[in-house]
Amino acid sequence: MRKIRYIFYFCYSIEIMQEQEYIQKVTGFKESSVKNVVKLLSEGATVPFIARYRKEMSGGLDEVEIALIRDEVKKFNDVVARQKTILSAIEEQNQLTSELKSKILDCFDPILLEDIYLPYKQKRLTRGEKAKKLGLEPLAKMIMSQRGGDPYQMAERYVKGEVFDEDQAIEGAKDIIAEWMNENITCRTRLRETFEKRSVLTSKLVKGKEEAAEKYKDYFDHSENLSRVASHRFLALYRANREGLLSLKARPDEESVLQFMERFFVKGNDACSNVVCEAAHDSYKRLLRPSLENEVLSKTKEKADAEAIKVFGKNLRQLLLAPPLGSKRVLAIDPGFRTGCKVVCVDENGNLLTNTTIFPHPPQKEEGAAKAKISQLVQAYKIQAIAIGDGTAGRETENMIKHLRFDRDVEVYVVREDGASIYSASSIARKEFPDYDVTVRGAVSIGRRLMDPLAELVKIDPKSVGVGQYQHEVNQSQLKETLDDVVISCVNTVGVDVNTASPYLLSYVSGLGPALAENIVKYRTENGGIHSREELKKVARLGGKAFEQAAGFIRIRDGKNPLDNSSVHPESYKVVAKIAKSLNCDIENLMGNKELLSTLDAKNFPETDMFTFNDIVTELKKPGHDPRKQAEVLEFDHRIKTIDDLKIGMSLTGIVTNVTNFGAFVNIGIKENGLIHKSNLAEVYVEDPSEFISLHEHVSVQVMEVDIARKRIGLKRMV
Numbered sequence: 001m002r003k004i005r006y007i008f009y010f011c012y013s014i015e016i017m018q019e020q021e022y023i024q025k026v027t028g029f030k031e032s033s034v035k036n037v038v039k040l041l042s043e044g045a046t047v048p049f050i051a052r053y054r055k056e057m058s059g060g061l062d063e064v065e066i067a068l069i070r071d072e073v074k075k076f077n078d079v080v081a082r083q084k085t086i087l088s089a090i091e092e093q094n095q096l097t098s099e100l101k102s103k104i105l106d107c108f109d110p111i112l113l114e115d116i117y118l119p120y121k122q123k124r125l126t127r128g129e130k131a132k133k134l135g136l137e138p139l140a141k142m143i144m145s146q147r148g149g150d151p152y153q154m155a156e157r158y159v160k161g162e163v164f165d166e167d168q169a170i171e172g173a174k175d176i177i178a179e180w181m182n183e184n185i186t187c188r189t190r191l192r193e194t195f196e197k198r199s200v201l202t203s204k205l206v207k208g209k210e211e212a213a214e215k216y217k218d219y220f221d222h223s224e225n226l227s228r229v230a231s232h233r234f235l236a237l238y239r240a241n242r243e244g245l246l247s248l249k250a251r252p253d254e255e256s257v258l259q260f261m262e263r264f265f266v267k268g269n270d271a272c273s274n275v276v277c278e279a280a281h282d283s284y285k286r287l288l289r290p291s292l293e294n295e296v297l298s299k300t301k302e303k304a305d306a307e308a309i310k311v312f313g314k315n316l317r318q319l320l321l322a323p324p325l326g327s328k329r330v331l332a333i334d335p336g337f338r339t340g341c342k343v344v345c346v347d348e349n350g351n352l353l354t355n356t357t358i359f360p361h362p363p364q365k366e367e368g369a370a371k372a373k374i375s376q377l378v379q380a381y382k383i384q385a386i387a388i389g390d391g392t393a394g395r396e397t398e399n400m401i402k403h404l405r406f407d408r409d410v411e412v413y414v415v416r417e418d419g420a421s422i423y424s425a426s427s428i429a430r431k432e433f434p435d436y437d438v439t440v441r442g443a444v445s446i447g448r449r450l451m452d453p454l455a456e457l458v459k460i461d462p463k464s465v466g467v468g469q470y471q472h473e474v475n476q477s478q479l480k481e482t483l484d485d486v487v488i489s490c491v492n493t494v495g496v497d498v499n500t501a502s503p504y505l506l507s508y509v510s511g512l513g514p515a516l517a518e519n520i521v522k523y524r525t526e527n528g529g530i531h532s533r534e535e536l537k538k539v540a541r542l543g544g545k546a547f548e549q550a551a552g553f554i555r556i557r558d559g560k561n562p563l564d565n566s567s568v569h570p571e572s573y574k575v576v577a578k579i580a581k582s583l584n585c586d587i588e589n590l591m592g593n594k595e596l597l598s599t600l601d602a603k604n605f606p607e608t609d610m611f612t613f614n615d616i617v618t619e620l621k622k623p624g625h626d627p628r629k630q631a632e633v634l635e636f637d638h639r640i641k642t643i644d645d646l647k648i649g650m651s652l653t654g655i656v657t658n659v660t661n662f663g664a665f666v667n668i669g670i671k672e673n674g675l676i677h678k679s680n681l682a683e684v685y686v687e688d689p690s691e692f693i694s695l696h697e698h699v700s701v702q703v704m705e706v707d708i709a710r711k712r713i714g715l716k717r718m719v
Contacts, residue, residue: 511549
């Protein structure tokens with residue numbers, strides 16, 4: 001038994017070593033950092049927790065770098081699982097040699113691993129397999145050796161049974177040779193490189209689809225180097241191909257490839273060599289080309305997906321970390337024409353106070369009554385800000401509101417509606433507002449989104465918030481994983497007030513999840529709130545590991561311990577107490593005292609590492625600091641009501657609503673967003689627009705182009 005356990009442990013240890021070596025090689029991170037992060041992840045630590053509270057172990061890696069290690073661990077495990085499947089399949093065929101086993105176990109490239117497995121892979125009955133069943137494999141070997149002789153004379157002895165003549169025998173031999181060529185690892189590797197570097201991507205209109213493919217007319221007869229195709233353009237072509245509107249091909253120059261095949265396989269200039277040459281041409285056109293073309297298109301798609309998902313992730317982060325108005329009383333309006341404008345008032349915590357509907361716009365045109373109602377609500381509910389959805393009738397509603405005079409200062413904001421309708425019809429909204437219809441829920445969401453975009457947007461599927469690029473074309477599981485990472489990162493970067501947060505916001509806190517989030521809400525309801533981080537341990541099923549992971553990201557406002565409203569982790573409270581004692585003051589007076597904190601020397605606190613010490617001091621200088629900016633009001637040009645009002649050369653103000661690989665879309669106060677192409681973003685060459693402009697950024701632009709028929713507006717950023 002001991003021997004068996006030792007062998008198991010030894011094999012397990014080798015696999016762990018291989019894993020760490022693989023990840024270190026792929027990421028380029030320090031050996032110690034990789035080893036520690038892999039260990040922490042295996043113990044259940046989350047990415048935000050490791051990045052914030054285990055810097056001494058990770059070597060200061062950030063969330064992106066730690067997530068990369070996590071993802072590479074998954075890839076490694078997937079490869080190891082595939083190795084085991086392949087080994088088992090080959091062993092069942094009694095063809096697994098020690099040399100082949102070592103070759104498989106040493107290969108961590110998924111594509112090369114499949115190349116190794118290809119000759120042993122169970123396939124449908126191919127032409128080559130049929131020829132082998134007819135006994136033609138020896139003939140194929142003789143011809144492939146190209147040692148002279150007449151292939152027809154060689155074929156005579158194989159004319160028997162279902163092989164009726166020499167031509168049939170030679171054709172069967174060629175089919176076998178073609179499959180050998182297809183399975184040749186060196187040949188496939190060389191051709192794969194050619195496909196990746198020299199393929200030309202071509203798109204052609206599918207006959208009879210002219211009308212349906214109108215929006216793709218620029219690509220009806222298009223070609224470009226595949227290795228240089230922009231990700232957004234490839235995804236557009238991929239979509240058109242998937243919709244059956246355009247045909248898509250990616251191939252290198254055929255003549256040069258066939259010449260390579262001849263040089264690689266043809267050894268002489270005799271009759272057998274001619275047969276081998278014919279087999280090489282057939283192998284390429286029938287087997288290698290389709291396989292490698294699909295492979296290179298898939299690889300390009302993966303690359304385009306990764307770039308699009310990266311852009312989506314950046315935009316989502318900026319959207320979630322948009323400036324919050326904070327805890328103020330808000331009147332929110334979901335505008336509309338025929339069905340009217342739904343109006344709600346919410347208190348400082350986002351609770352619904354009242355709702356009504358006004359009809360200031362056509363066809364009713366009850367503007368006077370609408371203004372009176374708004375003024376009455378502002379006064380009655382002590383409203384401090386007004387949020388107006390930016391959808392249909394949004395601009396008209398904003399103009400009406402801005403002409404009102406209130407009995408107090410009331411700021412007016414235009415708020416993005418993207419996703420509000422998704423939320424209003426969701427189970428989350430029904431649970432929050434079971435007695436109200438979707439129009440009321442949508443208006444409440446608009447108001448809450450102004451108060452705290454992060455807290456409200458976590459309730460909506462990230463794909464529905466309007467900041468993606470070809471999100472339906474990219475790998476959906478990868479998109480979900482990336483967007484979930486972004487949401488988790490944002491929630492934990494800001495921190496969560498445990499006594500006011502919704503269960504949906506709490507569920508994204510490191511170490512929690514939906515079940516524990518519901519338990520926290522239930523506990524605080526039954527006990528009149530949670531008054532300390534320590535009290536979290538009383539929540540049902542919230543054990544030590546969950547507490548360790550979550551505590552630093554939870555905020556307790558006006559709690560027993562002032563540190564509970566900071567990002568200082570409870571495990572470091574003793575260090576803070578020692579710091580306060582060394583400075584002859586209490587913790588409450590220490591917090592925010594930058595001058596006093598600047599006198600500290602880390603050497604006097606050897607019980608903590610430098611990373612943690614610096615983080616503690618930084619937090620104590622700005623306790624509970626919200627990394628988000630403050631909300632700002634943007635004034636659109638009052639002259640512009642519709643696209644018809646735009647003139648070339650006009651200077652306008654706008655707010656960025658989406659950033660893509662090719663530029664940024666800007667809301668200039670009308671229904672149609674304008675596009676600042678990346679060539680008009682800056683005076684220098686722009687490769688990545690996200691490095692020059694951000695979501696929600698207020699920008700000055702100049703109108704460069706107006707296409708009323710296609711509803712397109714071209715803009716240039718003004719410095």
